[in-house]
């Protein structure tokens with residue numbers, strides 16, 4: 690590897706969603722793995738961004754404010770990454786607060802369904818453990834393990850939390866087009882996360898139509914062949930290329946941060962695209978005045 694080259698990890702979670710690291714721990718791990726830049730992409734929240742930015746400053750690393758929005762198209766749950774977003778954008782904050790309420794209500798519903806199958810977990814125990822506004826199934830899984838109802842997270846998902854298991858609850862999701870628009874109006878660039886996990890390539894043209902800016906070609910769970918496949922699709926649809934580890938701290942065994950190293954040139958292109966989006970949003974705003 691060329692020692693002069695810079696790398697980024699553009700897909701990371703902290704304990705502000707379902708990761709286990711604090712922002713400070715995540716940044717220190719990122720520094721240890723030699724990253725020049727990192728993006729925080731917690732699910733449906735940007736709460737960790739201020740602390741991550743401060744920690745990156747102290748570590749002399751570049752910070753990219755981001756999020757991973759839960760969305761859907763044609764019955765597929767899709768995750769849309771937003772990069773270089775304005776974390777004070779009122780519409781983004783309002784929509785996220787709405788979605789966080791959806792997530793909290795869903796936890797209550799999952800717990801009610803667990804109680805129906807004689808697993809006496811309480812919603813309070815899940816909220817106490819999650820200690821964040823954007824709780825999800827991994828927190829229910831951890832609470833099930835902590836209370837001794839399951840011996841590990843996989844068992845919790847397999848027995849109760851996977852789709853069509855007793856405690857699975859569907860969740861309301863915005864459309865992929867709305868998620869892309871929300872990111873754009875917050876001044877960011879919109880990227881489809883881990884397309885190789887969705888196996889729904891047929892949704893890509895519609896998302897391109899809606900203004901998608903990039904594809905996460907490099908991801909921990911993409912094989913070399915899968916990465917190649919999405920690099921080709923990115924080229925065909927004139928989309929930017931991104932990549933990240935999707936590290937959730939110690940949630941899924943060993944920490945993944947830095948295992949996907951995206952060459953920095955892709956960050957520069959993404960930055961330019963977000964600046965372009967901001968310029969066009971500003972123009973369209975001034976036209977409507």
Ligand code: AMP
Nearest residue numbers: 707732824825826827842843846847941
């Ligand atoms: P939710 O957004 O609440 O539906 O939860 C989705 C999260 O659950 C994602 O971060 C997944 O990575 C995680 N997840 C899904 N299956 C498993 C599993 N078997 N073990 C641990 N985490 C999982």
Ligand code: FE
Nearest residue numbers: 702707732937
């Ligand atoms: Fe997650």
Ligand code: FE
Nearest residue numbers: 757768882883
């Ligand atoms: Fe995701």
Ligand code: ZN
Nearest residue numbers: 700702757935
């Ligand atoms: Zn993620």
